[in-house]
Amino acid sequence: MPSKGLVTAALGRHRHDRARLIDILRDIQAQAGCVSPEAVAEIAAGLGVSTVAVEGVATFYHFFSARPAGTYAVYLNDNIVSVMKGRAAVAAAFEKAVGCKFGETTPDGRIGLHRTSCIGMNDQEPAALINGVVFTSLTPAKARVIVEGMKAGMDPKAMVASFGDGANASKIVRAMVKNNIRKEGPVVLAPFRSGSAIKKAVKLTPEEVIAEVKKSNLLGRGGAGFPTGLKWEFCRREKGEAHYVVCNADEGEPGTFKDRVILTERPHLLFEGMAVAGYAVGAKEGVLYLRAEYAYLLPYLQKVLADLRKKGLLGKKIAGKTGFSFDITIKLGAGAYVCGEESALLQSAQGERGEPRDRPPFPVSSGYRFLPTTVNNVETLCAAARILEKGGAWFKDMGTARSAGTKVLSVSGDCKKPGVYEVPFGLTVRRLLEMAGGTDARAVQVGGPSGCCISRGQFDRAIAFEDLATGGSVIVIGPQRKLFEVIHNFMEFFVEESCGWCVPCRAGNPLLLRKLEKIMSGKGTPSDIADLESWGKTIKAMSRCGLGQTSPNPILTTIQNFRELYESKVDRNRDFKPEFDLAESVKAASEITGQKLAAHDPENPHA
């Protein structure tokens, strides 16, 4: 692999900037098919940092690989909705046609088959990324056609036969992705005329803008629900040589894809929201952190930014306001769920491993480049723009007393109409299921794996911060599904995505997974259920970021809401039942040494 030339070029393109290490690595991965140890050493030398510093970053993100990932790198989504929609058959078809297993690359290096976490296409699964190009609603037959194309050396883009709706079909995107907008609400998905928010904002003082947002009672849409106006106020108050607005477009929670639709159909609303935030907190620069899975939208988003600059809505003297300049750059991730956590996202945006920071200090005082930063969700910024356009009182009138406005939900799984629904807060799960055609559900996973799994008896609960808080993922689990399979899939996801910093999360999640498998295999006892509850509590309490603080939820919320399921699986008459099997565990050594267990087996001493 002629990595030297590639590395030199990549370093030059990114001005030997250590903070752009992820961009450099992305280029090398795309061009060389891997980030080899040699490339790592060359990058380190070129940046004047240690090899370990570069290796640490390169090995953190799962779209970087030390060994060749294949000229065609196929990443097939393995989340539960993909499984529900026939992933196994599609995977088998890929393996058969390609001639290698998942996790391998063909001997000639042409095609590599890989698993990946949710890629934000849950309403059109099974889906895969091939060299960054999205393939949705896969079937075994489609997989075979794709493999033929790869063997014939076709460009993955040329293999996209038909395009999705809206901007997906535009010349610059050309993706087969569908928007599946089922319900447009008045805040985020309603039509928006560029300029109508920022022009109003600049007529006010920044303090007045913040007051308007506060009046609206807008809470952060990422799920945690921090008041946006207050965050902006804190950020504005902080002293620093610069302030930043960072938009978190790293929606990685399995089952959420609404930001993808917003980025496709309402990017100008989002960017205007960022400009409003910039005006409010006193920032000149904004960063959109875009998850790697949505990199196919990058050229399109760049074009939207260019158009806004032309219209005078970004850049200098925005909307005619002297002294107000603001512009936005886009930073790409490289595959890591934990980067959805705001401080991990900031680390990643600075070219580091996406490991969460200690807090305090919070990003409002020490954020991007360790300067005052407001980090907001895509949907939050869209809502903020709309609030400036239509007024805080208008916004506050919608939703519930505590949860103002609307929520954009990503609905997927066992329902007739998967897609995006913008609904007022306070909507019950039952009503949502009626809209989506999934009323026979046995369970609904609200808020993705990190959220809550509710049973039929709880379908009258409301989607709102005061009841079922959610970042937007709603997965409908039909009556035919085995719930343990769902829980297992979610726990595997967390084991994979833990950044490894905190022991409770790094070691605790694998322990929970093993314990769950013990129960699933019928070897559990009531004490195993008690262990799951107690260990889950410890992991939640002792992890420092949202990942570990929520990762036991698939188990804990199902023990709470489906206890009978666990109890039906365990042997109630026994206090303890080991998984350990002596005969099985001496097999390997017996084959080598010729020793036989009989002489040693205390259960069978005279055999």
Added chain:
Amino acid sequence: MSKPVIATASLAGCFGCHMSFLDIDERILDLIDLVEFNKSPIDDIKTFTKPVDVGIIEGGCCNSENVEVLREFRKHCKVLISLGECAIMGGLPAMRNGIPVRECLEEAYFHSPTIDPADPRLMPGDEDLPIILDKVYPLHEIVKIDAYLPGCPPSADLIWKALTSLLEGKPLEIPYSLLKFD
């Protein structure tokens, strides 16, 4: 009233936890007033001769004999304690868990620096020898464990505190200082 009976064993451990046990120093005189030892390296009784109240085990299980001893302890002891890192987590011996058994055995008997190249290479396979397990297991994966005393080794004070609490029938309250290792 007869004294409570204690038994101890070291499985895949280094006897460091037993050494730490002896570090209770002169308190051992109080202890033998309070309890009676049965199967244990401390009095060298090899087999159980009566029911035991508290069994204390150091080390995980790396071979079939470890499993046999552990199961014997479970059968005879009312309360069974995992003592130290190796018993609780597998410890240092468990570092082999990522390496296939064949590689471990060949490293030990064929490739180690102390093998005399002139000798024929022999893999010990006498049936009196315990059989190596596929990996090193913590005790609680094989039998039910009632209490865990962490540390490498657990300090003498921790062992003393645990034993005296048990004998006095008090709940075990371990001060943080006895569990803080850095």
